[in-house]
Amino acid sequence: MPALRIDVDAAAHDNDQRAGIGFVIRDETGTAHLYVTQPIGYCNSVQAELKAIRAAIAIARWLRIEEYHIYCDCKYAIDTVYGCYWTKDPRSEAIAARIRRYLHRRPWIHLSWVPREENTMADQLAAVAAQGRWHFGYRKPRAQY
Numbered sequence: 001m002p003a004l005r006i007d008v009d010a011a012a013h014d015n016d017q018r019a020g021i022g023f024v025i026r027d028e029t030g031t032a033h034l035y036v037t038q039p040i041g042y043c044n045s046v047q048a049e050l051k052a053i054r055a056a057i058a059i060a061r062w063l064r065i066e067e068y069h070i071y072c073d074c075k076y077a078i079d080t081v082y083g084c085y086w087t088k089d090p091r092s093e094a095i096a097a098r099i100r101r102y103l104h105r106r107p108w109i110h111l112s113w114v115p116r117e118e119n120t121m122a123d124q125l126a127a128v129a130a131q132g133r134w135h136f137g138y139r140k141p142r143a144q145y
Contacts (some may be wrong), residue, residue, distance in 0.1 A: 009122035020033030020129025037129035049077035
């Protein structure tokens with residue numbers, strides 16, 4: 001079975017740091033099958049991006065998806081997960097360390113950077129979530145005859 005693609009993003013309002021995450025699960029053809037927005041409370045932008053990655057991993061586990069590739073447009077968050085950068089924020093480092101341990105035990109799961117222009121749907125979902133709105137949607141598979 002080909003690996004699925006999960007596009008993740010986070011948005012944090014500058015004035016009050018209210019944040020939200022959004023992600024989209026796509027198949028190998030690029031068709032979106034599941035999308036989620038989730039307000040996550042108050043945090044900085046790096047924490048929000050890391051929480052988006054963690055939420056994508058959690059939903060993939062819940063759906064029992066074995067092989068997938070996570071794409072995020074925040075290079076700093078990805079480099080923090082892989083240990084290229086160390087953040088001074090203990091909350092961000094704790095989230096990154098937990099993701100790092102999970103990915104280390106599962107080398108078939110990949111985390112990569114993607115330009116923001118290729119992550120527009122997740123970006124829009126995260127912006128909706130940062131306003132405090134939840135949303136969950138899915139596309140029913142067509143019957144195979």
